[in-house]
Amino acid sequence: VLDFGLRDERILTDRLRKSAVIPDGSPVVLGIGDDCAIYRPRGSADDLLFTSDTIVEGIHFERHSHKPAELGRKALTRSLSDIAAMGGVPRFCLVALCVPGWATDSQVNRFFDGVLALAAATGTVLAGGDLSHGERLFCDVTVGGSVPRGAALRRDGARAGNELYVSGQLGGSALGFATKKGKAWKRHRAPEARLALGQFLRGTLRATSAIDLSDGLSLDLRRLCLASGLAAQIVEPPRFPGASPEQALHGGEEYELLFTVREGMKVPARFGDLPLTRVGTIVRGTAGEVLLNGVPLTTLGYDHFSRARFVP
């Protein structure tokens, strides 16, 4: 048993969730604990979704591992993926960037080229942010999105008997990070947020819950199960060509969507080019427990806060 104390993100977020009370009548419908917070504007037909994700030099990437435009794109993708997981339409972003001394003006410009190209492609207006100088590159991207009132896909909506699906093929990002080669390396450097899929899951498929695979299937599925107070039985997920079973089960930064639907719901085999694969079932049991082919699955997703494999 490892003990990270507060360096275990979950202990700290649990403390913050308990401390960050939402008063009666607050327009904040959902606070800490899902991919996005939910805000209900007075009189509006929409709920708004808010998320913030950071990339830190030396933790999420190394100085020479990504081109500047890739980094900008990835920084925005991480937050867009949270909007996708809740079925939202992204509306705007705020970019807080701390520029290190090693970065040239041209690199800063190309970083924002990457942000702006993806922002334009997804209808996300760059509406503000903050610029600072520092020793290490640090970038925090906040995205605001919208969903019809009450319709956001949440982690806590899964029910016993729901069928569990995943988009895409898993393990490519971890494989690429390990090998720095080929399509897997490109996948690691240029992941995509599944925005259209998320809106399809919410609007057409009426999915009951969803989460994006940012930290690995085993950890993110555990989070979904914990939020819903249930367990899951799974088989091996579809693998990216060349990825190991462990990379597919535990590798992070996939940004595919894991979602649940009502029993018997007809899910298409593909959404555009993207395969949708049944990987299991939500069941009653110890909250958060995941059985792979009947055997308890160890949770090994990456925890960027503790910089350690996460072992609850």
Next chain:
Amino acid sequence: VLDFGLRDERILTDRLRKSAVIPDGSPVVLGIGDDCAIYRPRGSADDLLFTSDTIVEGIHFERHSHKPAELGRKALTRSLSDIAAMGGVPRFCLVALCVPGWATDSQVNRFFDGVLALAAATGTVLAGGDLSHGERLFCDVTVGGSVPRGAALRRDGARAGNELYVSGQLGGSALGFATKKGKAWKRHRAPEARLALGQFLRGTLRATSAIDLSDGLSLDLRRLCLASGLAAQIVEPPRFPGASPEQALHGGEEYELLFTVREGMKVPARFGDLPLTRVGTIVRGTAGEVLLNGVPLTTLGYDHFSRARFVP
């Protein structure tokens, strides 16, 4: 003439403002260039305000200069002050924190104690964020707030003939930073966001424009004048006890409000304990030019991005 290239925040933000086009029909009413972005939710009686502000170890503070709870409080105050400047009511915040190796669990807890205490006192729900590890402390706080639809105080609303006012006494934060002593040092470490004043300016006084003094009167007044396409004539502002005229004119991190009202509007001498002082008049002239007692005032506010005194 100094040339920072992109390290001059204004050159980069000007480029981003031009690139970050807001499409017709977007719910984003106002993007880059004011204290907050403005978002108009479909059908809502409110507009929403969004701002993001960062503190970076070694740039905005040194490791031993602030207690952890003070840092947490200050990180939130900076963003709340942007909400105050637009007359908004803060609703929620997202806190992205990068925790350096030197920080103990207790320090991280006390940092969030500072955030949570101020959040509770101002009705701001801590609704999410992101936690990471890193070499340097970095914290980005996004705050969302609300104002009645169309009522946000903006930088660009000043008109020729408008009277210019400032809250409080200026220079205390710069004095405290220099001396590390007494009330001025406390003022530097624990500034206040003027939320109630901002709401009073918007609702009761019908101020025509406002900005918060985060980077110094000379720089922030120049920004207000540039946004409004006008110039200003001022006298010396009220000084914090012991502060020099230069500290009062150019010192940053005051978080007082600078605002304009229609000619002849009756402005009370105090708002609660806070003095409100007439410091000048908005006039036609070269956009952004500020005359102090008839002499052009050099803009010397601190630019955290270029880490240099800002000389346009």
